[in-house]
Amino acid sequence: MNSKPASQSDASDRWCACIVGAGPAGALLAQRLAQSGHRVLLVDKAAFPRPKVCGGCLGGIALGALREAGVEKGYAAQPLTTVSLRGPRAEVKLGLANRQAICRAEFDTALAQSAARTGAEVRTGVRARLNPVQGAFRQVTLEDAHGLATTVRARLVVIAAGLGTSALLPPAERPTIKRRLDSRLGVGATLHDHADSYPPGELTMVSSDEGHGYAGVVRLPDGRLDIAAALSTAAAAELGIVEAVARILRRARAPLPEGLATATWRTAPRLTQRPERLGAERALLLGDAAGYVEPFTGEGIGWALRSAIELAPLAEEAIETxxxxxxxxxxxxxxxAVGRQQQRCRMVCNLMGGRSVTPWVLRAITAAPWLAAPVVRSIDPTPATPSVPYVLHR
Ligand SMILES: Cc1cc2nc3c(=O)[nH]c(=O)nc-3n(C[C@H](O)[C@H](O)[C@H](O)COP(=O)(O)OP(=O)(O)OC[C@H]3O[C@@H](n4cnc5c(N)ncnc54)[C@H](O)[C@@H]3O)c2cc1C
Structure with a gap:
């Protein structure tokens, strides 16, 4: 990657755009703007490749956006053909189309490298903070791992730094954040489990009947197992992350993967939150920073990529004037572009992640598979999805 530490940068750097956060949203926007000839700086506080709490699934929206942006290659992908929905007293397997499992560390690095190839300058290991606007530029302070700070100036700054990062704006410009009071916490780990209980090509979604949340398990292209869960804050506090995830799996009689207890678990902030305003003068919010709902349907990467494509023309205009x-x-x-899909996702989360409704929903789907159409469509809302899903197993 075309990266250099903050300490080597020129304090008077001037950029058309400075993009904070080299996740899918930031990397794709950086690529689009660099392709149009703009001088783009993409910064991330992490050293790449970096882990990310994520179910590791790409759906139709993400795959479409990647095709449109010409970045379908450069990372390994395992096609997913089945989703297994499991609750305490039922399991339903449905056919899936147009979905892949990927390793986030590798995928995000590939996107950032693709941005660098098109001419964006990528600096990793650099934490950004926004300062007020001065004239036609917003100033951004970049601090490296040794605490060495430099300032750059950009005609437009895009905050694509993940959940809750509108807080990178100066205090007087921060939007109010709307959070659901019962919003769950995101947790995730990648395990070296080599049992064959979670076969490649199958996404397993397990819901708790005790209101603890839900977990998704998928085999990655390199054979490791990705587990990501949305846990109620009460379950995480009372049981701890590992026991809360294990309990969700155990009650649904889903296999307990090897290494669950010894894995490195990472956490994400409260999942369902939305800033009331998507920016301030010469600063716009993108990706999870612009609002996110819980990941039951696993389309966050798709929303991030789609919204980057949507923002590109407006960002060019903002850079100009x-x-x-x-x-x-x-x-x-x-x-x-993404608001309606997020609303639909919220409905599915309520249906599948709710305390009492889950077993009922699974039994209903088993009896009448067409009832699963809204669930599968929300998981995979693209034309390739079968309109009446088929039950492979009950
Ligand atoms: C439990 C869970 C499971 C999920 N499962 C899926 C799934 O299966 N499929 C799916 O599509 N989506 C899933 N998601 C959602 C998905 O992970 C996100 O929607 C997606 O990563 C958003 O991309 P982004 O580019 O907006 O932000 P991110 O991917 O979060 O990237 C933000 C980047 O900004 C950097 N950063 C943060 N602060 C700073 C700073 N001050 N300075 C510089 N850099 C900074 C971070 O290091 C990070 O690299 C899941 C989320 C959770 C929590």
Whole structure:
């Protein structure tokens, strides 16, 4: 990757765009803007490849956006053909189309490398903080791992730094954050489990009947197992992460993977949250930073990529001339591009992740597979999805 530490940068650096966060949203936007000839700086506080709490699944929206952006290659992918929905007293297997399992560390590195190849400068191991606007530039302080700070100036700064990162704006410009009070916590680990209980090509989603949340398990292309879960804050606090995840799996009689207790578990902030405003002067929010709902349907990467594609033309306009209505225009465009899908995802989360409704939903799907259409469509809302899902196993 074309990366260099913050200490080597010139304090008077001027950029068309500085993008904070080299996850899928930031990397793809950096690539689009660099391709149009803009001078783009993409920074990330982590050293790449870096782990990420994620179910590791790409759905139709993500695959479509990757195709459109010409970045389908450069990372290994395992096609997924089945989703197994498990609850305490039922298991239903449904056919899936147009979905892949990927390793996030490798996938995100490939996207950042692709941005660097198109001309964006990528600096990793650099934490960014936004300062107020001065003239036609927003200033950004970059701090490396040794605490060495430099300042760059950009005509547009895009915050694509993940959940809750509108807080990178100066205090007076921070939007109010709307959080669901019962919002769950994201946790995840990658395990060296070599048993054949979770076969390649199958995504297993397990819901708790005790209101503890749900977990997704998938075999990655390199044979490791990815587990990601959305846990109620009460379960995480009372049982601890490992026991809460183990309990969800055990009650649904799903196999307990090897290494569950010894794995390195990572956490994500409260999942369902949305800033009331998607930016401030010369600063726009993108990807999870612009709002996220729980990941039952696993489309966060797709939303991040799709919204990067949607933001690109507006970002070019903002680089050229900042107009005060750009934040509102971005907000409307964002709502059209991903807002409706996020609402549908929230409904599925309520249905499948709810305490009492899950066993009922699974039994109903077993009896009448067409009832699963909204669930599968939400998991995979693309034309390749069978309109009436087929039950492979009950
Ligand atoms: C439990 C769980 C399971 C999930 N499962 C799936 C799934 O299966 N499929 C799916 O599509 N989505 C899934 N998601 C959602 C998905 O992970 C996110 O929606 C997606 O990563 C959002 O991408 P992003 O580019 O907005 O942010 P991120 O991928 O979070 O990237 C943000 C980047 O910003 C960097 N950063 C943060 N602060 C700073 C700073 N101050 N300065 C510089 N850099 C900074 C971080 O290091 C990070 O690299 C899941 C999420 C969770 C929590």
């Amino acid at each position: 900042w107009q005060p209505d750009i934040v509102e225009r971005w907000q409307r465009r964002h709502r059209r």
